[in-house]
Amino acid sequence: MEVSATYLGGAKFEVEARGHKAICDQPVDNRGTDGGMSPPEFLLASLASCAGYYAAEYLNARGLPAEDLKVRVTAQKVPQPARLSSFGIEVTTAPLDDRHQAGLFRAIKACLIHNTLAGNPGIEIALHQAEPADALAH
Numbered sequence: 001m002e003v004s005a006t007y008l009g010g011a012k013f014e015v016e017a018r019g020h021k022a023i024c025d026q027p028v029d030n031r032g033t034d035g036g037m038s039p040p041e042f043l044l045a046s047l048a049s050c051a052g053y054y055a056a057e058y059l060n061a062r063g064l065p066a067e068d069l070k071v072r073v074t075a076q077k078v079p080q081p082a083r084l085s086s087f088g089i090e091v092t093t094a095p096l097d098d099r100h101q102a103g104l105f106r107a108i109k110a111c112l113i114h115n116t117l118a119g120n121p122g123i124e125i126a127l128h129q130a131e132p133a134d135a136l137a138h
Contacts, residue, residue: 003016003017004016010025010032010033011025011026011030011031011032011033012024012025012033012035012036013025015042022036022037023036024036024039024042025037025038026038040075040077040084043084044074044084047073047089047111047113048072048073048089050111050112050113051073051089051091051108051114052069052070052091053111054110055069055071055091064093064100065093068092068093068094069091069092070092072089073087073088073090074087089114091104
């Protein structure tokens with residue numbers, strides 16, 4: 001799985017995955033132009049859409065109504081080091097009996113993004129130097 005981000009100037013990037021593109025930017029009060037979601041908002045959007053996907057799969061597989069399905073994700077921003085913590089996932093559906101509420105809860109907890117964040121994943125950083133433009137001309 002891979003996503004790339006290309007710098008567009010200011011605080012704006014174009015992110016691309018499998019030919020799909022979106023703009024990532026910062027709010028105006030953080031030196032951006034508010035031309036797209038911020039990186040933390042993309043993270044929350046990823047968690048919300050993943051949880052929603054697992055919820056929809058559960059509901060659809062059982063013939064339960066999914067048209068009222070909505071997912072809201074929140075997180076607290078904390079300093080030192082700057083990060084998000086205390087994620088909250090709120091899922092709204094049509095009324096379900098206790099058995100299906102429990103099943104839906106288990107399905108949402110199986111979400112790939114939820115499990116990734118809960119698992120404290122390792123992150124490696126590699127720095128590369130671009131060839132100077134004049135070196136490419138020779």
